[in-house]
Each structure stands twice: as structure tokens, then as C-alpha cells.
Amino acid sequence: MDFQPNRNRGEAMRKSKKKARHAGSAARQADVGNAVTGNIPLLDCTTPSQPAQASVFEQLSRGEENAIRSTELSRLCGFKSVRELQSAIAKEREAGALILSTCQHGGGYYRPADGEDGKREINAFVGTLASRALNTLKAIKAARRELKTIDGQVTIDQIEAALMAVVNTHDDGTL
Structure with a gap:
């Protein structure tokens, strides 16, 4: 059965007399369920209250030649923007993580x-x-x-x- 979060949503809510949730909540819950079963990567599952973002440091490879561009690293870590990524990197560096960056060969971050x-x-x-x-x-x-x-x-x-x-x-x- 295909999951369709908005199909008959109002009718189902009226029947169950439950408080209506944000339209994206059911979809996010389905995504989390799929992530647990292996259908999608867990890093793609985020909610506003509890982001499932991975540590930036954990996503990085060793060596400048393996630097990951900020847009790709943002996606891998589940951030909505490069600005969010940069903020997370600043926090991790402040906590002691050695995250290097380069502007050479397209730039990026690496260990x-x-x-x-x-x-x-x-x-x-x-x-x-x-x-x-x-x-x-x-x-x-x-x-x-x-x-x-x-x-x-x-x-x-x-x-x-x-x-x-x-x-x-x-x-x-x-x-």
C-alpha cells in the first residue's frame, strides 16, 4: 500500500477525533519508519524538534584530496543550507574537533x-x-x-x- 499522507486526512481525523497534526508530520513519521527498515538513509529523516543530523566530523574522510564540498556535506548531514552546516562546523571546532577546509581543487572540508x-x-x-x-x-x-x-x-x-x-x-x- 502506498503511503499518501494527505489522502482523506481530514475525514480520518474527524472519525478519530484526534487533534490535527502538521501535514508533514505523518510523512516524516513514515520516513523514519522507512529509515529503520532500510528503505531510506536515516540522515534524510529530520523533524524540527529533533534533527537526525550526523556529526559533520563523522562524515569527513582523511586527507585534502578527499575533501567534501559544502553543498554535498550539507546534504549528507541533513542540513537545509550551507549556512547551517557552517554553524555546526563552528560548534564542533569549538568543542575540539579538528575539521580542516581548503579552497583548492573545488574546496571542501576534511580530516x-x-x-x-x-x-x-x-x-x-x-x-x-x-x-x-x-x-x-x-x-x-x-x-x-x-x-x-x-x-x-x-x-x-x-x-x-x-x-x-x-x-x-x-x-x-x-x-
Whole structure:
């Protein structure tokens, strides 16, 4: 029997005198049932109150050559948008997950490879982030130049000098 969530829905609800649910609820319940029986992947089953999204980290392969594009990773994890994916990645990184990204060869997200290749990938990732941070600081510096600063406020020059010290330490291999 084919499942048709809206067919005779109103009549069935009147007969059972149950409170009507959102039209998509029955369809989502059917999807969850199908997922349990193996008919569709569980990652495709989501509800607003309890998303069945997988950890981004768990979906990633090792090595930059296996990077997964954000649109594909979004789909795999059950997110509605790349923005939701990016938010989840930020949360996982904050919790300690080492999720690398690249803009090379179409870009994407990945786990570092093992051994020396992994060290190279991590160093490249750190360099990219440091470069972005410095560019952001330069933009802030230009904007702040246009604003009057409050006496005693930490200046962007002080922040930039501190960041440069961290980057230089990293470049020396002592970080």
C-alpha cells in the first residue's frame, strides 16, 4: 500500500477525533519508519524538534584530496543550507574537533591525513586562517582609523602585534 499522507486526512481525523497534526508530520513519521527498515538513509529523516543530523566530523574522510564540498556535506548531514552546516562546523571546532577546509581543487572540508601529510595539511590550514585573521585585522584597522577611540582602549595595532607574534612563533615551529 502506498503511503499518501494527505489522502482523506481530514475525514480520518474527524472519525478519530484526534487533534490535527502538521501535514508533514505523518510523512516524516513514515520516513523514519522507512529509515529503520532500510528503505531510506536515516540522515534524510529530520523533524524540527529533533534533527537526525550526523556529526559533520563523522562524515569527513582523511586527507585534502578527499575533501567534501559544502553543498554535498550539507546534504549528507541533513542540513537545509550551507549556512547551517557552517554553524555546526563552528560548534564542533569549538568543542575540539579538528575539521580542516581548503579552497583548492573545488574546496571542501576534511580530516587531516595521518603522518607527515597530515602535519602539512594542518600547517597549511593554520596559515590560511592566520592570513584571513590578519586581513580582517587590517580591515578593522582602516575602519577604526575613521572612528574616534576611547582613551585606554586596546588599539588594533596592539592586537595585530600580538597576532603577528603568534604567527611568527608558529612559523618557527615552536607552537
